[in-house]
Amino acid sequence: MTTRPSVLHPPLPSITPLTKPFWDGIAEQRLMILQCQACRHHIHYPRPICERCQSMDLAPHEVAGRGQLYAFTVTMQAFHPFWADKLPYTLAVVELDEEPGLRLTTQIVDCAESDLHTGMRVEVVWQELAPGVVLPMFRPEQTVAAT
Numbered sequence: 001m002t003t004r005p006s007v008l009h010p011p012l013p014s015i016t017p018l019t020k021p022f023w024d025g026i027a028e029q030r031l032m033i034l035q036c037q038a039c040r041h042h043i044h045y046p047r048p049i050c051e052r053c054q055s056m057d058l059a060p061h062e063v064a065g066r067g068q069l070y071a072f073t074v075t076m077q078a079f080h081p082f083w084a085d086k087l088p089y090t091l092a093v094v095e096l097d098e099e100p101g102l103r104l105t106t107q108i109v110d111c112a113e114s115d116l117h118t119g120m121r122v123e124v125v126w127q128e129l130a131p132g133v134v135l136p137m138f139r140p141e142q143t144v145a146a147t
Helices: 020-027 081-086
Strands: 031-036 058-063 066-075 089-096 103-108 121-130 133-140
Touching (some): 020 058
Parallel strands (some): 103 133
Antiparallel strands (some): 031 058, 066 089, 066 121, 089 103, 121 133
16 A cells, blocks of 8 residues: 655656756746857757857856746646646746747746736746745736835
């Protein structure tokens, strides 16, 4: 007979040398995206070569974590037991402000489904999913009132 663990963890990625800077940044609550040092093009998902200029001189670059909602879907069925009690949730692709076409797959939080629309402004927030597991999620951009 198998027993369920008392704390269910989400599935975690396999970290490789290529993705390590991204995940190290996540651990520090910073969005670190590879950037070509020759042409300044951002590269995400991480790849070993710049698709624009073919340079292999890449380095992590911190991005601000602001952008717009490019696409989304509301998930109604859990793909892993961890997510079963969190339904429904919104999976999204966010286009970051640093460069047209620089997109990150994420979740949208703190937003009613009826308020979601492509092009809406969003910003990163850090959500603890399980003990020691913090991931970047996005919410509608908070406007600061002028005083």
